[in-house]
Amino acid sequence: MEHQKPSTALFDVFLRLRPGQAERERFLDVEETSQDAPTHITIKPPANDKRKRAVERFAFTRVFEENAGQRDIFETSGAVRLLQGVLGAPGREGSDGLLATLGVTGSGKSHTILGSKTQRGLTQLTLDTLFQHTEPHLANVDSSEAVFSSLCASDVAESQIYTASNFLDNLYGNVDTTRMSRATTPAMVRETPTDIPGAFPSNASAEPTSISVYDRLYPPLPQYDADTTPSHNHLTYSPSKSSLNPLARFAHMTRSIAKLTHPAHQESSFLSAPASSKRYMPRVSTFPQSPSIDDIAIPTDSNAEYAIVVSMYEVYNDRIFDLLTASVTSGKNPQKRRALLFKSTEASPDRKVVAGLRKVVCSSLEEALLVLETGLQERRVAGTGSNAVSSRSHGFFCLHVKKRHKGRGVPGPWTSSTMTIVDLAGSERARAAKTAGSTLAEAGKINESLMYLGQCMQMQSDNAHSTTPNLVPFRQCKLTELLFSNSFTNHHQQKPPQKAVMIVTADPLGDFNATSQILRYSALAREVTVPRIPSVTSTILSGALAGNKSANPMSRPATPSAVVEELENALAEVARLREELEITQVRLEEETQRRIDAEASWTTAEMRIDEVEAEIRDEVFNEMEARLEQEQRRWRAARDEELDRQDEHLDRKLEIMARGIEIYEDGDEDKENVNVEALSDGVSKLGLRNSRLEELEDENAQLREKLANVEREKGLRSPSKKMRVLKTRKWDGSGMGLDDGL
Numbered sequence: 001m002e003h004q005k006p007s008t009a010l011f012d013v014f015l016r017l018r019p020g021q022a023e024r025e026r027f028l029d030v031e032e033t034s035q036d037a038p039t040h041i042t043i044k045p046p047a048n049d050k051r052k053r054a055v056e057r058f059a060f061t062r063v064f065e066e067n068a069g070q071r072d073i074f075e076t077s078g079a080v081r082l083l084q085g086v087l088g089a090p091g092r093e094g095s096d097g098l099l100a101t102l103g104v105t106g107s108g109k110s111h112t113i114l115g116s117k118t119q120r121g122l123t124q125l126t127l128d129t130l131f132q133h134t135e136p137h138l139a140n141v142d143s144s145e146a147v148f149s150s151l152c153a154s155d156v157a158e159s160q161i162y163t164a165s166n167f168l169d170n171l172y173g174n175v176d177t178t179r180m181s182r183a184t185t186p187a188m189v190r191e192t193p194t195d196i197p198g199a200f201p202s203n204a205s206a207e208p209t210s211i212s213v214y215d216r217l218y219p220p221l222p223q224y225d226a227d228t229t230p231s232h233n234h235l236t237y238s239p240s241k242s243s244l245n246p247l248a249r250f251a252h253m254t255r256s257i258a259k260l261t262h263p264a265h266q267e268s269s270f271l272s273a274p275a276s277s278k279r280y281m282p283r284v285s286t287f288p289q290s291p292s293i294d295d296i297a298i299p300t301d302s303n304a305e306y307a308i309v310v311s312m313y314e315v316y317n318d319r320i321f322d323l324l325t326a327s328v329t330s331g332k333n334p335q336k337r338r339a340l341l342f343k344s345t346e347a348s349p350d351r352k353v354v355a356g357l358r359k360v361v362c363s364s365l366e367e368a369l370l371v372l373e374t375g376l377q378e379r380r381v382a383g384t385g386s387n388a389v390s391s392r393s394h395g396f397f398c399l400h401v402k403k404r405h406k407g408r409g410v411p412g413p414w415t416s417s418t419m420t421i422v423d424l425a426g427s428e429r430a431r432a433a434k435t436a437g438s439t440l441a442e443a444g445k446i447n448e449s450l451m452y453l454g455q456c457m458q459m460q461s462d463n464a465h466s467t468t469p470n471l472v473p474f475r476q477c478k479l480t481e482l483l484f485s486n487s488f489t490n491h492h493q494q495k496p497p498q499k500a501v502m503i504v505t506a507d508p509l510g511d512f513n514a515t516s517q518i519l520r521y522s523a524l525a526r527e528v529t530v531p532r533i534p535s536v537t538s539t540i541l542s543g544a545l546a547g548n549k550s551a552n553p554m555s556r557p558a559t560p561s562a563v564v565e566e567l568e569n570a571l572a573e574v575a576r577l578r579e580e581l582e583i584t585q586v587r588l589e590e591e592t593q594r595r596i597d598a599e600a601s602w603t604t605a606e607m608r609i610d611e612v613e614a615e616i617r618d619e620v621f622n623e624m625e626a627r628l629e630q631e632q633r634r635w636r637a638a639r640d641e642e643l644d645r646q647d648e649h650l651d652r653k654l655e656i657m658a659r660g661i662e663i664y665e666d667g668d669e670d671k672e673n674v675n676v677e678a679l680s681d682g683v684s685k686l687g688l689r690n691s692r693l694e695e696l697e698d699e700n701a702q703l704r705e706k707l708a709n710v711e712r713e714k715g716l717r718s719p720s721k722k723m724r725v726l727k728t729r730k731w732d733g734s735g736m737g738l739d740d741g742l
């Protein structure tokens with residue numbers, strides 16, 4: 001394996017050239033070098049662009065020419081080195097690794113990351129290497145609930161964690177016709193289902209739905225598994241057949257695999273299963289096997305126990321969506337996918353994580369490939385004028401390596417390091433891509449995020465050559481936040497910053513302007529030159545000299561050296577000025593582009609400000625409304641309480657009156673009259689005037705009437721009144737509320 005020079009840049013930047021098919025003029029040349037591998041390229045404008053002659057020269061960590069295969073890229077781009085870092089040195093926690101591809105649409109990013117029908121991509125190669133090296137030390141999550149629970153407990157990102165058996169069972173075990181993938185994997189769109197030989201027809205009858213995916217993957221084999229009768233509870237922990245010997249399991253699986261899926265799938269490969277409204281499990285046996293990485297060796301820790309957890313998400317229109325949480329389509333109303341947040345969590349206060357992702361613990365390469373394929377089916381892709389299967393989102397494939405010390409007694413705590421592999425969407429020009437409508441709007445968002453990425457990449461390469469590094473403006477959009485947030489040393493935590501590799505892909509026969517723009521901001525260094533034109537000087541001079549020789553020596557005197565020298569100087573000056581002019585033109589072009597980008601980002605910022613302002617207005621308005629309502633409620637409660645108090649007061653008065661009246665009420669009218677007379681006498685005795693007595697009698701009569709009414713209403717009014725009084729007290733917070741009274 002080639003040793004890479006340590007770099008001060010946040011990203012090592014490699015350039016991969018894709019083999020071209022078009023009969024077009026090549027504008028990119030790789031510089032020959034005496035070293036093992038080329039590191040510099042030059043680009044010159046196509047001949048039909050008469051205005052420009054400037055040649056731009058770019059430096060990369062290494063340049064991979066058209067004949068470089070997937071394995072060359074995997075081995076020499078530093079992917080293996082990243083993986084080694086993620087696994088960590090024996091006894092030590094690993095570091096995070098990030099591998100991304102960047103380039104114009106159609107330049108080969110997805111080919112590099114996800115491969116093709118015949119070649120595996122860097123993601124599959126990474127998974128294979130990971131499992132080959134950790135398989136003997138993998139924790140058995142399928143048969144030990146304690147291990148699974150400890151893994152769940154160690155997660156800091158509020159994730160939903162599943163074992164692969166449960167996840168796949170849930171998805172494919174019971175074929176749910178309401179689940180529908182919005183997009184197919186890149187290669188799937190290339191042909192419509194009916195174009196693919198043997199593609200399953202739309203009216204294909206579904207295979208039996210009650211068979212669990214594990215039963216389909218690993219049907220009972222008496223020679224290996226005579227007494228295993230696993231149960232598969234959906235979305236709950238359950239022991240599975242993964243506890244089988246891995247070799248037996250693989251042999252088992254390859255033999256039974258042909259029975260797994262619908263026969264129509266037999267022609268589809270890893271990246272070519274046709275789109276369907278039903279979920280059919282992809283066939284592992286059709287996934288490409290090459291290139292092989294069997295001879296790649298990475299040291300692992302034999303005292304450690306590992307677990308490999310896969311999660312996948314995409315950044316679409318600057319929002320994060322889980323690719324392993326399938327959207328559900330019911331009838332005409334597809335359920336909206338919920339955007340996730342990139343934030344600090346309670347368990348991870350110093351480090352931002354994508355919170356709430358679905359994560360799947362995989363026990364074998366086959367499981368991981370199935371999970372990967374499942375997530376890819378959710379990813380947004382579309383056919384454009386530039387690429388039949390164009391990624392419309394930035395895809396993030398995360399392989400979390402959990403590691404803990406086995407020891408003799410209680411195992412240590414789990415540590416986690418992540419290898420993130422990113423397939424960025426490609427920059428594109430609307431005219432070339434012939435996009436419209438939502439695809440055009442997507443392209444706008446893609447270009448905007450790539451512009452911010454470009455600014456960060458340019459800043460990082462400027463910083464690498466500067467003694468006073470500037471801040472990398474990575475908080476401008478989700479994409480740059482996700483790519484750069486972990487690149488810097490965080491003093492609050494011990495984990496070292498992530499190591500990152502960017503593979504820039506370019507088509508030397510493609511779009512000159514788009515490619516040169518990407519190269520300008522991604523290259524580690526750049527210089528602009530204009531080819532010298534000695535031929536002009538010499539041609540003119542030699543022409544002048546030849547002319548002088550043939551001229552009549554009488555009409556023109558022998559050329560004085562002073563005239564030749566003057567002419568030579570003048571021509572040299574013209575050439576120099578011309579060169580300067582061209583370089584200035586290139587710079588002007590770049591500055592113009594930067595100004596356009598800056599203006600675009602200014603406009604976006606202004607729009608964002610407007611949005612935020614509107615949001616804040618809404619929020620304040622809603623809060624005011626809520627407060628007003630609260631005040632109104634409080635006021636109504638106070639008023640009710642006052643009314644109740646008055647009622648109570650009246651009640652009490654009535655009671656007293658009633659009691660007073662009862663004393664004199666003996667049942668017969670005479671007595672009453674006697675009593676009234678007696679009362680009248682008493683009153684007279686007390687010196688009350690007759691008129692007053694009459695008043696009192698009237699009042700007495702009224703009160704009696706009221707009493708009768710009140711007593712009639714009493715049964716109805718009392719409970720609610722009590723409630724109202726208690727509620728009012730609770731509103732006021734004056735102690736005896738409803739709850740206190742209970």
Ligand SMILES: Nc1ncnc2c1ncn2[C@@H]1O[C@H](COP(=O)(O)OP(=O)(O)OP(=O)(O)O)[C@@H](O)[C@H]1O
Pocket residue numbers: 017018019103104105106107108109110111112116186387389390391392424425426427505
């Ligand atoms: N190195 C390569 N060898 C062979 N074929 C390649 C290579 N690179 C790209 N291709 C082919 O070119 C086509 C476009 O490539 P790909 O889809 O990877 O582009 P992309 O950069 O991901 O585009 P987009 O940004 O639009 O998604 C595919 O058919 C792919 O197979």
